[in-house]
Amino acid sequence: MDLEDNLLMMPGPVPVPPRVLRAMSKPMINHRGAQFSAIYDDCRRILADIFKTENDIFVLSGSGTASMEAAVGCIADKDDRIISIENGKFGERFKDLASRYGSVVPLEFEWGTSVDLDPLEAQLQEGAKAVTMVHNETSTGILNPAEQVGKLAKKYGSLFIMDGVTSLGGDDVFVDDWGVDVAVVGSQKCIGAPPGLSMLSVSEAAFDAMKKENLPYYLDLKACKKSADKEKTQTPYTPAIPLFYALQESLHIIEEEGMDARIERHHKGAAAVRAAMDAMGIEMFPQLNEYSAYSNTVSAMKAPAGMDSETLKKEMMKSGITIAGGQAHLKGKIFRIGSMANVSYRDILSTLQQIEVVFKK
Numbered sequence: 063m064d065l066e067d068n069l070l071m072m073p074g075p076v077p078v079p080p081r082v083l084r085a086m087s088k089p090m091i092n093h094r095g096a097q098f099s100a101i102y103d104d105c106r107r108i109l110a111d112i113f114k115t116e117n118d119i120f121v122l123s124g125s126g127t128a129s130m131e132a133a134v135g136c137i138a139d140k141d142d143r144i145i146s147i148e149n150g151k152f153g154e155r156f157k158d159l160a161s162r163y164g165s166v167v168p169l170e171f172e173w174g175t176s177v178d179l180d181p182l183e184a185q186l187q188e189g190a191k192a193v194t195m196v197h198n199e200t201s202t203g204i205l206n207p208a209e210q211v212g213k214l215a216k217k218y219g220s221l222f223i224m225d226g227v228t229s230l231g232g233d234d235v236f237v238d239d240w241g242v243d244v245a246v247v248g249s250q251k252c253i254g255a256p257p258g259l260s261m262l263s264v265s266e267a268a269f270d271a272m273k274k275e276n277l278p279y280y281l282d283l284k285a286c287k288k289s290a291d292k293e294k295t296q297t298p299y300t301p302a303i304p305l306f307y308a309l310q311e312s313l314h315i316i317e318e319e320g321m322d323a324r325i326e327r328h329h330k331g332a333a334a335v336r337a338a339m340d341a342m343g344i345e346m347f348p349q350l351n352e353y354s355a356y357s358n359t360v361s362a363m364k365a366p367a368g369m370d371s372e373t374l375k376k377e378m379m380k381s382g383i384t385i386a387g388g389q390a391h392l393k394g395k396i397f398r399i400g401s402m403a404n405v406s407y408r409d410i411l412s413t414l415q416q417i418e419v420v421f422k423k
């Protein structure tokens with residue numbers, strides 16, 4: 063496989079623009095010096111704009127899961143009720159993670175189906191320290207009702223911990239307006255940087271809830287705050303400096319495009335994928351209800367009759383286009399096309415065209 067000529071149309075890692083790759087080759091700097099602080103400050107400023115929040119923002123050297131674990135690991139103590147909503151692979155991960163720290167109340171919906179708010183409200187009435195949910199469930203291509211869940215959690219005095227790993231930077235997310243206490247994103251998704259960093263916002267209420275004696279050590283969010291609140295903004299431990307260079311450059315690209323334009327481009331890209339699937343007679347995988355929508359960053363489709371989706375993936379690879387299959391029990395049954403970050407309309411059209419060629423073979 064030619065690495066230089068591979069179109070990554072999977073839901074992360076995404077293609078990284080040359081100027082971001084070049085940024086990573088700059089010399090190393092002192093991570094306790096003014097230059098690093100300036101980079102971290104700049105990243106936090108732009109991220110606050112993307113998250114639409116005044117909460118604290120931190121960047122962790124570790125992929126999306128690290129920030130998910132930091133959030134639940136610092137908030138949940140062993141007897142704390144944590145409601146974990148699951149309707150896909152990453153909701154399941156949040157549930158599994160939370161059950162290592164707290165007492166999880168699973169709220170499970172079949173993968174690919176929508177979240178229902180009535181059972182959530184019933185559980186919230188019994189009291190819970192926090193609710194976890196994935197906003198954009200990458201494994202099934204469904205957009206979950208973050209705003210409603212945030213508002214319900216607030217109504218019953220619970221924290222809302224949201225995985226925005228594949229929505230932040232590509233779709234509308236209003237952390238403050240929705241009442242999201244912790245929101246998490248990964249560098250390799252809609253942000254358009256290489257994998258290896260994750261970014262999260264943390265509310266005052268979330269910090270107040272971190273009362274347990276033994277917070278995780280490496281993923282201690284209070285330590286992140288202490289280091290960031292110093293005269294020079296820092297991280298508690300040595301950060302992945304080349305990835306911070308890349309993140310800053312990718313955030314500048316976002317700033318240049320403007321979040322509104324970027325979100326509109328993502329919406330149009332995913333709508334184009336859905337229109338093409340409809341024209342080819344291929345069914346979307348998610349089953350929507352009044353609270354859900356199709357994802358605007360990753361589209362999940364049922365494998366067409368007579369073709370395993372792994373075969374489709376392999377055939378696409380032959381023409382240098384990487385799409386994603388299904389995860390866990392959905393392997394072979396669905397396929398997914400990521401249209402996130404800096405993927406262009408031309409990239410999307412080439413992918414759709416090649417899918418048609420494979421189907422018609």
Ligand code: PLP
Nearest residue numbers: 125126127152200225227228248
């Ligand atoms: N949450 C969602 C919604 C994801 O799509 C992913 C990765 O695909 C993750 C969490 C895990 O992130 P990472 O692989 O960066 O740890």
